Amino acid sequence: MPSLTPTHRHQPGTSHHAREGHLHPARKHVELIDVNGGGEGEQEAVKLGAFVDNSRRRAAKLSPERRAALDKLGMRW
Template identity: 80%
Template sequence: MAALLSADPRPRRLAAPSRSRRASWSSRLRTSAPGSPRSGWGGIGWCLRSSTCWRRSAIEAPAEGEAFAPVRRSQDERWNINLAVARQFHARDGHLSVPRKHVEMITMDGGGEGMQEAVKLGAFIDNSRRRAATLSPERRAALDGLGMRW
C-alpha cells in the first residue's frame, strides 16, 4: 500500500536527444528547403523557382516569360459558373438544400476531356440566401427557376 501512495502519478518525460543528434536534426531542417530562413519547409516558393524541382516533379514548368497567376474571372463569369453548378446539382438531386461546405466538381472548357474544377456550391447558395435583398431581379428569377428556398 505504501508503494502505491509513493508512486508518482505523472508520466515520466523522455530524455532529450543528445547534443550531436540535436545539431544534425536541426541542420537538416535548416537546409531542407533552399531559401528557408531558419527551419521547416518555409513554403514551396523555392520549388517553383527552381529548375531542379521542375525536372523531378510531374508538374510542367512554365514556358519562358510565362508567369504563374490564378485565373481571374469577372463577377458575371463567376455567377454564370456558380449557376451552372447549381443547375447540375439540381438536375442530379432535385433540390438546392446544399450544406455550406459542399464542393461540386464541374468540367471546364466544354467537351468531355476538359479540366475539372472545384466550385464551392454550398457557400454560393448560402451567400445568395443571405444577400437575397441585394440580388438583381434576373439573378433572383434564375435561382427561383431552380426552386431556391429563400
C-alpha cells in the first residue's frame, strides 16, 4: 500500500466497502483514491486486494487498533 497519511489510511477499504458492501476484493483489485480530497484532482492507485490478502496472512502481527478497524469494515479472517 502506498504511504498514505493517517486520514487516508483506511480510505481504500472504506470506499470499497461503501460501494460493494463487503471487504473481499480479488487479489488483483486496485482501488483509486482521491489524494487531495473533494472528489477532484490527483488520484492514486492502491493495491487493495493484495493489502487485504496480506493482512489476513499477517493477522497475528496486526495491532489491536488496526484489526478492529478492519473488523469494522467486515474483514473476513
